Amino acid sequence: MRQLIGAADISKEVASLAQRVAGDYRDRPLTVLGVLTGSIVLISDLIRAMELPLRVGLIQASSYRGRGTEPAQLTVNDALLPDIADRDVLLVDDIFDTGQTLSALYETVKQKSPRSVRSAVLLWKQGRIRVSLEPDYHCFRIPDVFVVGYGLDYNDEYRHLPYIAVLEEADL
Numbered sequence: 432m433r434q435l436i437g438a439a440d441i442s443k444e445v446a447s448l449a450q451r452v453a454g455d456y457r458d459r460p461l462t463v464l465g466v467l468t469g470s471i472v473l474i475s476d477l478i479r480a481m482e483l484p485l486r487v488g489l490i491q492a493s494s495y496r497g498r499g500t501e502p503a504q505l506t507v508n509d510a511l512l513p514d515i516a517d518r519d520v521l522l523v524d525d526i527f528d529t530g531q532t533l534s535a536l537y538e539t540v541k542q543k544s545p546r547s548v549r550s551a552v553l554l555w556k557q558g559r560i561r562v563s564l565e566p567d568y569h570c571f572r573i574p575d576v577f578v579v580g581y582g583l584d585y586n587d588e589y590r591h592l593p594y595i596a597v598l599e600e601a602d603l
């Protein structure tokens with residue numbers, strides 16, 4: 432495994448993301464909606480760095496099967512979604528790859544009549560986009576490689592790593 436982004440750099444960029452978001456919303460109450468499971472580490476750091484009136488909610492999306500780059504059928508589970516009618520919502524995911532997950536979640540969230548919806552991701556994988564939506568906020572652009580750590584998994588492993596690493600053939 433090769434380290435791509437160290438813990439100190441992540442921490443710096445997440446703090447800067449928190450400041451940008453807080454600056455954009457000023458004192459408007461925000462609902463941070465974390466996408467399970469990949470966003471758990473990011474949202475826990477992000478919400479603690481954000482000086483804003485905040486609510487936290489979760490939504491679940493599953494699409495990936497292993498390391499394959501073709502997304503499988505996407506399943507959205509909104510059973511954990513709090514009431515977001517008339518609220519400003521920030522959808523937070525670990526990575527924007529083809530964009531299909533975030534774009535589908537965006538549509539699901541829109542149907543609940545929020546006041547506004549924006550999206551934030553830790554990583555934006557370059558050259559893979561297949562939708563018209565782009566993330567409103569991101570911390571790092573990365574090349575088209577498979578990464579794990581800081582919430583991102585391979586077969587549900589490695590989410591706990593405090594850094595981002597590239598998974599190589601030898602690790603499989």
Ligand code: IMP
Nearest residue numbers: 469527528529530531532577578583584
């Ligand atoms: P998208 O729908 O293609 O944008 O894929 C987004 C989802 O795919 C993310 O929420 C991740 O769960 C997963 N994913 C995409 N690329 C990677 C990766 O490099 N490592 C781990 N998970 C990934």
Ligand code: MG
Nearest residue numbers: 467468469525
């Ligand atoms: Mg995910």
